[in-house]
Amino acid sequence: MATADSTVRGVPAWPRAGRFAGLLWLLPLVAVALAATRHPDLARALGSAWQWSPALLRGFLVNVGVSLLAIALGTAGGLLVGALRLSPLALLWRPAQLYVQVFRNAPWLVLIYFSTYVFPFEVNIGSHIVPFPDWLKVVLGLALPASANVAEVLRGSVQSIPLTQWEAASSMAFSRWQILRLIVGPQCVRRMLPPWMNLYATLTMSTALASLVGVHDLLDTAQIASNTVNQTAFTVLIYFIVLAMFFAWCYPISRFTRFLEQKHAVA
Amino acid sequence: MDAAIAWGIEAARRLGLNYAFLADAYDRASFVHGAWVTVQLVVCTLAGSLAAGVAMAALLTSRRPLLAGATRAFVEVTRNTPTLVQLYCAFLVLNMLITHALQDAQRSNPLTPFLWVVVVLSLHKGVFHAEALRAGIEAVPRVTLEAAASLGFDRRTLLWRVQLPLAVRFALPALVNNSVDLVKATAVASAIAVGDITYASIMIWTQRDNVLELMVLLLLFFGLLTWVVSQAGNWLELRLRMPGYGDR
Numbered sequence A: 001m002a003t004a005d006s007t008v009r010g011v012p013a014w015p016r017a018g019r020f021a022g023l024l025w026l027l028p029l030v031a032v033a034l035a036a037t038r039h040p041d042l043a044r045a046l047g048s049a050w051q052w053s054p055a056l057l058r059g060f061l062v063n064v065g066v067s068l069l070a071i072a073l074g075t076a077g078g079l080l081v082g083a084l085r086l087s088p089l090a091l092l093w094r095p096a097q098l099y100v101q102v103f104r105n106a107p108w109l110v111l112i113y114f115s116t117y118v119f120p121f122e123v124n125i126g127s128h129i130v131p132f133p134d135w136l137k138v139v140l141g142l143a144l145p146a147s148a149n150v151a152e153v154l155r156g157s158v159q160s161i162p163l164t165q166w167e168a169a170s171s172m173a174f175s176r177w178q179i180l181r182l183i184v185g186p187q188c189v190r191r192m193l194p195p196w197m198n199l200y201a202t203l204t205m206s207t208a209l210a211s212l213v214g215v216h217d218l219l220d221t222a223q224i225a226s227n228t229v230n231q232t233a234f235t236v237l238i239y240f241i242v243l244a245m246f247f248a249w250c251y252p253i254s255r256f257t258r259f260l261e262q263k264h265a266v267a
Numbered sequence B: 001m002d003a004a005i006a007w008g009i010e011a012a013r014r015l016g017l018n019y020a021f022l023a024d025a026y027d028r029a030s031f032v033h034g035a036w037v038t039v040q041l042v043v044c045t046l047a048g049s050l051a052a053g054v055a056m057a058a059l060l061t062s063r064r065p066l067l068a069g070a071t072r073a074f075v076e077v078t079r080n081t082p083t084l085v086q087l088y089c090a091f092l093v094l095n096m097l098i099t100h101a102l103q104d105a106q107r108s109n110p111l112t113p114f115l116w117v118v119v120v121l122s123l124h125k126g127v128f129h130a131e132a133l134r135a136g137i138e139a140v141p142r143v144t145l146e147a148a149a150s151l152g153f154d155r156r157t158l159l160w161r162v163q164l165p166l167a168v169r170f171a172l173p174a175l176v177n178n179s180v181d182l183v184k185a186t187a188v189a190s191a192i193a194v195g196d197i198t199y200a201s202i203m204i205w206t207q208r209d210n211v212l213e214l215m216v217l218l219l220l221f222f223g224l225l226t227w228v229v230s231q232a233g234n235w236l237e238l239r240l241r242m243p244g245y246g247d248r
Helices: A016-024 A026-038 A040-086 A090-105 A108-118 A134-160 A163-171 A176-213 A218-229 A232-266 B002-014 B025-060 B065-079 B083-104 B113-139 B142-150 B155-192 B197-208 B211-239
Strands: A122-125 A128-131
Touching (some): A026 A040, A040 A176, A040 A218, A040 A232, A108 B211, A163 A176, B025 B113, B065 B113, B155 B197
16 A cells, blocks of 8 residues: 555655755765865866866767667567567567577677677678668667567566456457557556666666777777876776766666656556 | 587588687687686676675665665665776776775785676675565565564564565565576676686687677577576575465
């Protein structure tokens, strides 16, 4: 049973703890600023970090772009594979099942290496030679496990809809496709949203792996910066900035996901 | 043994797959050693993450708000940042600071990359274990605890004999799931040149240009490891099953 004191009309107040956390954010910033007035090393490192900030932002844009493309591709592919997996025909669901198992059990890093080394660096389309950049390969490498996970999320959500709804609908002469589209589908979308957003957050964090195959993302930029400036204080600072940037992107998503989950659980 | 390997390599060659590295004693040894290192990583990290998970679950449910709050902050940061960045923060930043400090004292740094991977992954997965355990602890019915308390259990015995055994059972499916993720996460060790199976494979395919062949072996190897872990989890779940709890 849900207790009523923290909820209004069954909906939990989302930013309750967030209000407080928002202020806590300022604490480390103030601490760093105060420390910088005393330590010239730190002040110098902050100056360098300011100089590198446009490069870092550009790097982070690569991460965000890769994650958005990969989730789009992964969702499209995952819905297709998931639909095949729900098919009653063994010829369709068996391969789909295999696909899901293989790509859910493979480490994401291995799949990124896979797509980076296996795909060619350029493709011939007709008479044109189109380059196949590394970041696009990483997108594909991340879309593979993402699609397998989306397929699993889809299956879970379809199976969470009571069977009686299928029976009731088919007794009213709805076809299988109509039931999926008009009755089960809309309910599934709502149930799929939280795990899908979790997947997106995981995917965003995995884009950091792109730095290992030579994509100039945030982490790669940070490494270059740290090697170029070559100061202890700056190295410490820059990696914590990277940590903070990923956190700033993923934490709101995870909070919103939790909010949706709670809302769903109460309703 | 050698004859069997030669036969296998020849059979694969007819299919267009280049497994010639298996005939080379050096490459084969480095690949097998890599597999062994990955197994060691998995075993150490499984143990470490469970220990970290129990410790953090205890801190999360602690009655001291400062302690619980600090742990909560750590949990949120760990959950919402990439493992690779955490590994770099530990290995490139913390390890560097430690090395510098020890250099000033004329001593060398005894911490190896292997150890750092185990520590970082243990803390990372420990956070997920802790969340699962916390949910498990909260799922233990109040009346059970009150009944135990009325039988004269003190707080510690209550925790170890009643609350935790039940919580572990509630949390077990999630713990197994996290452990399977952990197996896959160990591949990140290759980023700081721990000679695990992924790193060994990279070394071999940069020499021989047989990425696809090694990828098949890698996927099979990780498939096997995750299968073993999930089977062990299923066995435990069955073993610890209690009448009246869990519907399977």
